[in-house]
Amino acid sequence: MKDSLRELLRYLSAGEVPETLVLACDHSPLPRIPRRVCALHYDACWSGAPLGSLAQILALGVSQIAFVPCSRGEGLGRLLQLGDVVFPGRLRRWETTHQGRFAGKWVEVSQLGVSRRSFLGLSTTCALDLHANWQERSAQAFALLGVSEPPSDLPPAWTLQVGKCSVCGVCVAACPHQALSLTPDPEDADVLALTQDLARCEADGACLKLCPEHTLTAQGHPTWSQIHTGATQTLTEVKTKICPSCRSRFPATAGELCPLCAFRQDHPFGSLMPR
Template sequence: MADPTRQLLRWLAAHDVPGRVLLLCADAPLPPVARDTLVVRLPGCLKDTGIGLPAQLLASGVGAVEVTACPSATEEAAAQVTGWTQVLGDRVRRHTAPPLLRRGRPTVLTLGQVPLPRRVVLGLGGLDAAPLDLDLDDAARTIAALRLLGAAPRPDAATRADSEDVAPPERDVLAAAGPPSAAAALAVDGCVACGVCVRACPHDALVLDHDGDTSTLTHLREDCRAELECLRLCPVDAFSTSGSLPLADVLAVPTAVLAEVRTATCERCGARHPADEGPLCATCRFREGNAFGSSMPPGLAERLARRRDEST
């Protein structure tokens, strides 16, 4: 998947970091700019640009991110920029004409069409010193940038999905971030602690811990990318989702407990299973009565039967 912001950060890491970056909507005219200004033309409109772009630019050493009025969606773009300013401070501001104009044309890059830096082509390096890890995806870099800029609490500020764990002023500022995160808002009901969801998640965003007779399923929200393999593959249909989590919620509460299940260890195979099922797990109970048979995972037979009924 294309990551245009990574391309821009890679270009910045191979050049002298500009004092200002001016973000322009695709249809906005180019205004006069100061000598130390890099112009970045967006493929669309400011109103559709998340806070990740200005946050990552500032975290990479850019002195200020400037914007001009959008010619086609003035009010929506202005509201978006206001949200950026509430989170990132006065380093995001409206562009004003400089007292002294630069000679020649400024450097103008189009987001999504940023050329590969010559240093990278020649293998000369120079990207290791980038403040942000360019191996991370855009969602992870956005969170890292906001934390680096002091615009969000540290990950240990709250460990439970409880809004009271975060001070109200902090929540108000984070809420201005506006756009949804890459994480899914997950809910779990009827978990049997089988661990299928943990193995299914391609981003290791789910953790199942066993402590005594309790098994706890935890959602690592910062690592979640809402691919929903957990929901699709859960054998007991325990997962549901209400869409994407707000970025503010992910920043404030990066780890949430989805389920706590009282479990026991199967006396035959050692697998964890709900304690109220008895001393044996579902598979071993089946094998005890069907020595030469085979068993589907718990709940899968009922699930397949429901789907057959729905399709007829």
């Protein structure tokens, strides 16, 4: 559900934001609805939705979200119970009234097209940055709604720790979200710092899997306030020097040559590094 939510947010922000938004999932029937009621049929179940997704919808100006009960009622009940603590009075079950004309139409979120304003190149305003990832938008929404730290949901990002780092840069290249970087110290270019951008991390795990030293580990999650402020953390700082043979940088304590050149020097008839 998480980043497919972006199209729903874009759809809501392109027009007049409804006071009450009715949501149904694949496991719920689509009841008849009154005219002028904004009702969206989503292709995922809301019973297990993270609070960040709901916060993003409410941050656009929606006063209430009404959920059509589905076959996974226990999950929806827990969501509403938790939502009543975090967003009091703003989440409820949808109950069909017997007043008015039932001429409303359900909108399929999976089939939302480009809005008229976007097609004509007209500007649209949105309280959230729709170019940001899911957790960044959630952090923005919690801040707009005055929610400091939700009692249950944590950002999906990992807080990484590193042991003995060879500053090879494999983890930096492996991360598909550019959450890791190797940068020289402004006062000493021979010192390289491995830094993690917490807001960009989406717990993909590629850095942990591909680290040749197997030194990266995930140690919990950051807070929403850290995501909102764009906090970074320095994982390690390593004093380096340039290999006189291949001109690559490597830890200064590793010897005269980088590990690869040292291996080639010791094994001139075989240049494959041992595993």
